Amino acid sequence: MVQKNQSKKDKYEESLVAFQKAVETFHREDFARAAELFRKFIEKYDEEKEFVDRAQIYLSICENRLHPPEIKLEGFEDYYYYSVYLLNRGDYEQALEYLKQALTEKPKEAKIYYLMANAYCRLGNTDECLKNLKKAIQLDDFFRILAQNDRDFEPLWEDKKFKLIIRMA
DSSP states (O other), X not given: OHHXXXXXXXXXXXXXXXXXXXXXXXXXXXXXXXXXXXXXXXXXXXXXXXXXXXXXXXXXXXXXXXXXXXXXXXSHHHHHHHHHHHHHHTOHHHHHHHHHHHHHHOTTOHHHHHHHHHHHHHHTOHHHHHHHHHHHHHHOTHHHXXXXXXXXXXXXXXXXXXXXXXXXX
């Protein structure tokens, strides 16, 4: 009985190490390797139900990241909302591509210029950021106040050109 309990405890500790390794790989965003580790974990430690459930969730996320579902975007609203999603994920380059598509549909839409300014700011492209911010404010003065309080623009709050655009645009 003691031997059986020790064996069970060893297997549990082994499963903890394997699960932690898979999670660490996931957090390094090596989704292919993480998916492989989670699959092996699920096969080998199927009696650890709580961990297997979590591993299946992680595996699902890995698969989603490796093979994102194809999204069919149609029209301004789709491009706009998908761009917001991409910005929130930190995929600024791709967000800019969709924002540019939205802009072709509504070239005088201030919120598109504002989001483009935001993306360029996060990418460290100050000139494009300020150009788009200026256009957003010219189209809708609301964005003047927003930019002054938006933490995404904090790196520019002391910039002379930023201050000038906020004052005069």
